[in-house]
Amino acid sequence: MKTLYFDCVSGASGDMIIGSLLDLGTDPLYLKEELSKLGIDSEYEITIKKVNKNGITATKFDVLLKDHAHLHHHDHEHEHIHDESQMEHGHPHDHHEPAGGNVQSVHDHSHTDRHHHHSHEGHGHSHDKHHEPHSLTEVSHSHSHSHQTYSSIKRMIESSALLEEVKSLSIAIFQKIAEAEGKIHGVPVEKVHFHEVGAVDSIIDIVGTAILVCSIKPDKIYASPVPVGSGKIAIDHGLYPVPAPATLEILRGVPIEESNVRFELTTPTGAAIIAVLAERFGSIPSITVDTVGYGAGNKTFPSHPNVIRSIIGHSN
Template sequence: MKAIYLDAFSGISGNMMLGALIQAGVPASWLEEKLRELPLGADAFVMRAEEVRRNGICSVYVEVVLPETAEHRSGHHEHETHVHRTMKDIRRMIDQAGMPSRVRENALTVFQAIAEAEGRVHGRPSDEVAFHEVGAVDSIVDIIGTAWCLEYLGVERIFASRLNTGSGFVRCAHGIMPVPAPAVADLLRQWPRFCYGAEKELTTPTGAALVTALADYSASLPDGFAVQSISYGAGTWELELPNVLRVYLGEYRGQAKKEPVLLETNIDDMNPQIYGYLYEKLLDAGALDVWTTPIFMKKNRPAHQLSVLVDSSCREACADLLFRETTSIGIRVIPIDARLEAARHMAVVETRFGPVHCKVSAWHGQLTQVSAEYEDCCQLARKNNVPLKAVQREAIHAFHARIGGEPYEKGGLD
């Protein structure tokens, strides 16, 4: 699977992440076009990406320039404006943009992590927290822009190193705060960190949330990580140490230690409308798959067998949902000896209707399945007033034309 490793020896911020991913191959013009789809207004920001050198290292520096702050820039740009938005506002904005599901979920996961951290710091429910720096346009660009970059590159797994937090004090919306700032300290409660090289904030709230919400910790490059390229995203300041985020892009062939289990329960007395809601909750909690099977129970009573495939790390959370959301009073836990998975990544293809993401699967290095992203195809079918199957068919053929092969019969569309 496609993966990246974040080597944060000089910390991490949102613009450092964007810079590294742009240098890794994401076209800055494409990214800005995607970000323009956000309901922020045509003149809400200008994104600039330029090649710079930090201690001789060629890197990309990204700056989000806002109309009201063009004359006042200092520090990491996440602290330049103080627009207040709640988590509800952020969700509404992302929903209105109509982005692919994985972009949406990655972005919301990061925002939710910050909301919960800010809520704990200020003693308020996460949905009621009014974001300050993180609710501002520049940080929205950083988070959603990163989600789009991951999608473009087809990244399915993220690893990250210890984070250099910096030291000293920083000025933020609530005044002078120690480094790491309270929200960063909360986000990094269980993440390895260190302090070296500068009395400045090297890891920002956005940077900390991107790592803790999306990445797995690895002290160094994970075993089974085949590096294909190395890129650098520049921070704002010139420091004694290179103020860059180093990103390794490659294929991860290692096997994570997973212990899948199957949770099963038979239900004969629940409103069937609940199942759709329950599916979403279980998948959000980490379930790998959820399905129901019609069965007959004792006294020949019609019922449903609800099955939930989970990794052992998510077992308790999913079991808790089953007891809270259903009428079940008992769950069977069935160990699964093994689970075979084809390697997968996302590819973007251009069709006459517009760009479509395709999920590409391979087994032992051989292409086995290509499927066009449903939400992308639906959006383009509506926009162009054409049949959905026409968009799907063209996306599949565009992918195979790009690699110079014929459509794989099993995954083809009639």
């Protein structure tokens, strides 16, 4: 029996999760080809490289969002310091880090995770993926951008040529986020709006994760308790506690691990992916380990490596 285990060493974000799955040895070209089935290639590019986090070599997954003549680099990582409007503008990705190798540069317009953390490292706007806007959504109904609401994102995924299992998993993760945001903002799930930039980020992170997980074909998926960080984050509405309301709502029923790190370690997208995928939470199960992958965030913490670790193992 094949088991996939997510060891949330430093929380979870969409970009970090994809980075760890690619580090396991999954095919980045296959990921790019499958993501192209969404028909939004013109809106983003993907970069994949090796970086070093506190002595651990990890894969950093980045999405470069194309905004007219500018490329918005969405770096994913753990640290919310921007106001909600910034966060929702796709500034929470911490995928950028000057250090690290230039392993692969896959020009693929795909990426998703709404950490909108402005980190001016690398090219363009570096979004801390581990910093997804506390709210990946916005309640405003005045936007007419494509694939912005939960309903439109769901339709886009359903009408694509992706595998059915990838579609259903992707929609389940998006629904988890939309239900949490809808409850917090007091709006129907179908009317929950994802910010234009955040939507592209989230689509790539969530659908990309579903593509890679389905390619691994695990029989069981488990995860460790999830550290969420501590402190407060500044958004338009004032100072909000960590974890952000949406993240905490998404993690209902999921064991949270105490952390003294004063940053937002787990984003709504990361929380939703883990909450939907993992059927059990605890320490590493009894398995014979086959492969191990590390996905990097953008921040560097003195006390621990800013990574998530994915493990594939088997048992009788």
